[in-house]
Amino acid sequence: MGHVEDVPTGVTSICNDNYEPDRCGAALPGLTPTPAPTAATAPSATRPSKPKPTPRRAMRQVIKYSGKLKETLVHEVQGLRPSSKHREKSPLVARTSSDAAATAAQPRRSREELRQLWKKAINQQVLLNRMERENERITERVRSGERVMYAEMPPCAGDVKSEWRQLLDSWRAGRKVHVDDLQELVFRGVPIRLRPEVWQLLVFHHRLHHPAPSVSHVDNYDTSYLQLIRQLTSFQREILTDLGRTFPQHPYFRSPFGSGQLELFNVLKAVSLLDPELGYCQGLGFIAGILLLHAPEEESYELLKHMLFPLELRKQFMPDMSPLQIQMYQFSRLVHDHHSDLYAHLEKYEVSPMLYATPWFLTLFSSQYPIGFSARVFDLILLLGLEAVFKVSLALLDIHQEQLKNLTGMEDIMEYIKTEMPRLSQTSAQQVFRKAVELDISRQLLSYEVEYHVLQEEVLASPSHADSDLNKLGAMNQNLKRQVMELLHQLQTSSDQIKTLTERNKTLESRVSQLSSERSDLVTFVRYLSLHTPDRLEVPAPFRRFLDDGAASEPAGDARDPLNCALFEAGPSRPRRERALSRSKTVDCE
Amino acid sequence: MSYAYLFKYIIIGDTGVGKSCLLLQFTDKRFQPVHDLTIGVEFGARMITIDGKQVKLQIWDTAGQEAFRSITRSYYRGAAGALLVYDITRRDTFNHLTTWLEDARQHSNSNMVIMLIGNKSDLESRRDVKREEGEAFAREHGLIFMETSAKTAANVEEAFINTAKEIYEKIQEGVFDINNEANGIKLGPQHSPAAAGGMAAGGLGGSQGGGCC
Numbered sequence: 001m002g003h004v005e006d007v008p009t010g011v012t013s014i015c016n017d018n019y020e021p022d023r024c025g026a027a028l029p030g031l032t033p034t035p036a037p038t039a040a041t042a043p044s045a046t047r048p049s050k051p052k053p054t055p056r057r058a059m060r061q062v063i064k065y066s067g068k069l070k071e072t073l074v075h076e077v078q079g080l081r082p083s084s085k086h087r088e089k090s091p092l093v094a095r096t097s098s099d100a101a102a103t104a105a106q107p108r109r110s111r112e113e114l115r116q117l118w119k120k121a122i123n124q125q126v127l128l129n130r131m132e133r134e135n136e137r138i139t140e141r142v143r144s145g146e147r148v149m150y151a152e153m154p155p156c157a158g159d160v161k162s163e164w165r166q167l168l169d170s171w172r173a174g175r176k177v178h179v180d181d182l183q184e185l186v187f188r189g190v191p192i193r194l195r196p197e198v199w200q201l202l203v204f205h206h207r208l209h210h211p212a213p214s215v216s217h218v219d220n221y222d223t224s225y226l227q228l229i230r231q232l233t234s235f236q237r238e239i240l241t242d243l244g245r246t247f248p249q250h251p252y253f254r255s256p257f258g259s260g261q262l263e264l265f266n267v268l269k270a271v272s273l274l275d276p277e278l279g280y281c282q283g284l285g286f287i288a289g290i291l292l293l294h295a296p297e298e299e300s301y302e303l304l305k306h307m308l309f310p311l312e313l314r315k316q317f318m319p320d321m322s323p324l325q326i327q328m329y330q331f332s333r334l335v336h337d338h339h340s341d342l343y344a345h346l347e348k349y350e351v352s353p354m355l356y357a358t359p360w361f362l363t364l365f366s367s368q369y370p371i372g373f374s375a376r377v378f379d380l381i382l383l384l385g386l387e388a389v390f391k392v393s394l395a396l397l398d399i400h401q402e403q404l405k406n407l408t409g410m411e412d413i414m415e416y417i418k419t420e421m422p423r424l425s426q427t428s429a430q431q432v433f434r435k436a437v438e439l440d441i442s443r444q445l446l447s448y449e450v451e452y453h454v455l456q457e458e459v460l461a462s463p464s465h466a467d468s469d470l471n472k473l474g475a476m477n478q479n480l481k482r483q484v485m486e487l488l489h490q491l492q493t494s495s496d497q498i499k500t501l502t503e504r505n506k507t508l509e510s511r512v513s514q515l516s517s518e519r520s521d522l523v524t525f526v527r528y529l530s531l532h533t534p535d536r537l538e539v540p541a542p543f544r545r546f547l548d549d550g551a552a553s554e555p556a557g558d559a560r561d562p563l564n565c566a567l568f569e570a571g572p573s574r575p576r577r578e579r580a581l582s583r584s585k586t587v588d589c590e
Numbered sequence: 591m592s593y594a595y596l597f598k599y600i601i602i603g604d605t606g607v608g609k610s611c612l613l614l615q616f617t618d619k620r621f622q623p624v625h626d627l628t629i630g631v632e633f634g635a636r637m638i639t640i641d642g643k644q645v646k647l648q649i650w651d652t653a654g655q656e657a658f659r660s661i662t663r664s665y666y667r668g669a670a671g672a673l674l675v676y677d678i679t680r681r682d683t684f685n686h687l688t689t690w691l692e693d694a695r696q697h698s699n700s701n702m703v704i705m706l707i708g709n710k711s712d713l714e715s716r717r718d719v720k721r722e723e724g725e726a727f728a729r730e731h732g733l734i735f736m737e738t739s740a741k742t743a744a745n746v747e748e749a750f751i752n753t754a755k756e757i758y759e760k761i762q763e764g765v766f767d768i769n770n771e772a773n774g775i776k777l778g779p780q781h782s783p784a785a786a787g788g789m790a791a792g793g794l795g796g797s798q799g800g801g802c803c
Contacts (some may be wrong), residue, residue: 238655243604245627254624282605282655283629319657353662358630368631411648414633 029185149251150293153372154430156189164194171201179209186383187437195375196294203306203381213309220274221309225298228270235272235280239265246285250371263297264288270301271308281317283362290366290374311385316361327361327386328353330448334394334441342401349410356417361386361392369422373429380436387442395435396421399428411511594643597757598650598668598774599750600698602690603675604683605654608709610677613651616750621741628653630666638751641759644778646693647754659693666697670766670774671753672703676724678708678737679716684723691731699773701765705734705753712739 068587109117171177182205190198215221220228233239243261247253253260267288272280287307291300308314315323331353336343346352359367364381366374380388397404400421407413424432526543601609610628615621619636632651637644650669652662668674672694676683687706694704708724721737728735734752738745760766761775768775 238605242627244624248624248626281657282653283625285627286629317657321657321660325660354661355631358661362629367626411633411635418632 001550109330150192150371150375152189152192153370153376153424154189154433156191160185160188161191161194164191164198168194168197168201171204177201177205179205183383186379187433189376189433190379192372192375196377197295197298199303199382200299202379203303206306206382210310213312215309217277218275218309220276223274225270225301225552229266229272231273232577233269233272233280234276236269239268239272239280239285240352242282242285247289247366250289252293260289260292263292263300266297267292267304271304274305275308275314277319278317279315279319279373281319281362283359283367284317286315286363286366290364290371290378293371294375306461307381311381313381313386316386324358324361325354326449326452327390328357329452330445331357331390331393333451334390334444335397338394338439339398339401342397342404345405346413349408349409349413351413351417355414357393361389364389365392368418370424373424374424376429376433380433388436388439390445391436391439393434394439394441395432398435399431592644593637593646593778595758595761595768595778596646596648596776597754598648599671599673599753600650600665600669600692601656601673602650602652602662603673603681603707604677604686604690607654607677607680608696608740609654609673609675609771612673612707612709612738612746612749615743615746616738617649617747619743621743623741630658630661633768636750638754640751640754643758645754645758646778646783647750649750663693663697666694666702668772669698670757671703671751672698673705673707673749674733675709676719677710678714678719678721678724679710679713681718684708684719684727688728691733701760701773703734703753703756703760704731705736705749705756705795707749708735708737709739709740711737711744712742748794769780 167177167181167185182201186202220243243253243265244256247260247262250260252258253264255261264285268280268285271278271284271288284304288300288304291303294300308317316327332343335346335353360367364374365377377392379389380392384391400416403420404413404416407416526539530539546557599700601613603609610625610632611621611623613632613634614625617636628651630653634649634651635646635647637646639645650665652665654660674687674694676687678684693702694702706724706728708719708721724737725735727733734756735750736745737753738749740746742768757766757775766773766775768777
């Protein structure tokens with residue numbers, strides 16, 4: 001059984017195939033590039049570890065030591081090179097180089113000495129390999145014990161496993177993996193233990209067949225994970241708040257700030273730093289969680305990054321979530337096309353995909369459905385992209401449509417979708433995935449996206465029309481209101497003037513009548529004087545007209561009688577005079 | 591179960607202020623500090639009695655994160671009451687009330703009763719927003735105000751029930767047209783005419799003055 005060295009990065013720790021200790025020696029030269037003398041470090045490094053550490057801390061310690069061991073070995077390899085600075089630091093390396101110097105100075109070692117040295121080196125390498133194996137077993141135990149603890153849903157057929165092994169071996173050997181073979185196997189199911197490596201293969205395969213995503217707007221796209229997690233994120237508080245609310249029942253994630261939560265925090269933090277525009281969006285944690293159940297931190301991050309960018313999941317998490325709304329529209333149309341009765345039924349009770357399918361899309365089923373089911377969806381997404389979520393969602397509604405149609409009432413339907421539907425039997429899970437992979441919806445998805453945009457434009461256009469009309473009407477209304485106000489003001493002023501004028505008129509009228517009476521008295525007096533003075537008084541010119549007037553208008557007979565003098569005033573000339581008088585008075589007033 | 595009225599409520603407010611816990615305390619009378627994140631919307635329902643009448647409260651519990659606002663907006667439609675929640679130990683959640691209120695006013699019907707809730711009143715030692723500040727905000731914006739604790743259940747019943755009473759009063763006054771479902775009120779089956787889907791039509795024995803169009 002081949003071990004792990006040729007496997008692409010990240011899958012090392014998951015392959016748990018045993019190999020015979022006896023073969024280790026044989027495999028030695030190929031396994032590590034470490035030259036024999038440096039392997040002398042192994043025993044000292046391995047000593048602190050116990051062969052059967054039970055508590056998790058002990059396990060981790062072993063892993064840590066083994067990690068240190070590798071590091072030391074790497075350093076030592078570098079130490080053999082002339083320029084290495086590690087030479088001085090490591091006494092071991094110092095010894096090695098002095099040995100080398102001694103070798104150069106001393107005569108050649110005897111055959112026996114060389115044999116001893118080789119023997120020692122081989123023994124130490126055997127020890128080292130045992131260590132590695134132990135580490136492997138512990139990691140596996142950690143994984144199977146804490147992480148990958150879920151039932152396959154649906155379970156894979158036995159023969160799939162061996163076929164997967166063959167395919168993976170062939171891939172590891174650098175041979176081309178045919179897309180049809182890969183697809184066929186994914187459709188048939190992925191065994192839990194092989195899943196992490198299969199995901200790597202799927203990522204690799206996708207990269208091979210698709211152009212790299214456009215990431216010019218993402219400054220940190222090429223920044224390494226380790227560099228990212230060293231920085232601080234402005235989304236820290238939000239991420240921390242949600243750690244305890246992501247898989248709170250799962251043993252790997254439930255303990256506050258346990259290793260699961262810490263890994264989750266690191267991965268989410270790294271994503272928020274990788275793409276500050278996206279930052280942190282609720283839902284991402286669940287996806288990261290599923291990945292972490294299968295792969296170590298950095299590898300999970302890389303998988304998540306692959307899902308967000310090349311597979312374009314990123315858009316649905318963007319701050320305005322408009323792509324999610326498009327997806328909900330597309331899904332709604334698909335339900336209409338594929339299950340029109342169910343669509344009508346759900347519409348009747350106002351159960352829209354926005355109400356029930358949001359978590360399906362944002363957490364890829366992981367927040368509500370069994371992990372085995374969700375992991376299966378992840379397989380399909382890595383193969384087909386987000387389209388897989390549409391397919392699985394449609395298939396889910398399909399197999400439950402009769403039950404759903406029997407429910408009357410929005411709450412009952414929602415309750416069923418949320419709690420009953422995720423309680424899938426293995427048979428129904430099988431049905432769901434069988435139906436899902438049979439669906440061909442790519443063209444529909446595309447046309448419904450276009451349709452959404454067209455509709456959106458219309459909707460946007462019509463209110464803006466209405467708005468502009470409304471604005472026009474509003475402006476007109478304002479204008480008219482202003483005019484009305486002005487007119488009202490004018491009216492008020494005018495009526496005030498009328499009032500004033502009427503009053504003045506009254507005053508003038510009374511004055512006129514007063515003056516008239518005075519005048520008539522004067523006329524009478526003038527006449528009297530002209531008639532009754534002994535030597536015919538000379539009437540001054542201004543008053544003579546009274547006499548003329550009186551003569552002209554005086555009726556025949558007793559016109560001269562002062563008692564009738566008033567009659568003089570009754571003539572038609574009076575109003576004329578009054579008017580003239582009134583006019584002159586008015587002019588005076590003004 | 592039969593009911594005279596059904597009121598739709600929506601719970602809004604920043605993420606982590608305790609919206610889901612308030613709902614759970616009200617519907618199940620228990621506090622669950624460890625629960626799943628609300629993605630999208632969750633539902634709860636409970637029957638209460640007002641003025642001798644059975645009233646069913648249908649409560650929509652929404653996701654609080656900023657990104658979800660565009661989705662939450664579609665949930666306001668047809669809500670008769672809203673619980674606008676902030677966390678008394680986190681001032682930023684109080685500072686965001688204005689934008690929440692703008693959103694609520696813009697996307698709901700104008701008669702929706704809004705109850706302002708300062709949650710986590712059990713954490714007095716960590717208080718960051720004074721009670722008076724909450725009261726002042728409520729007064730200024732015409733809201734009802736209460737401080738609650740989803741943990742100890744203090745005022746939780748009152749918060750939901752007082753909101754319902756306010757809605758009920760509005761119905762009695764004829765402010766709410768119960769025949770228009772967009773107001774977030776439905777008549778119970780026994781009050782509706784026998785016609786199928788008749789919830790949208792019919793009246794309640796003239797108990798209110800709101801006319802049907």
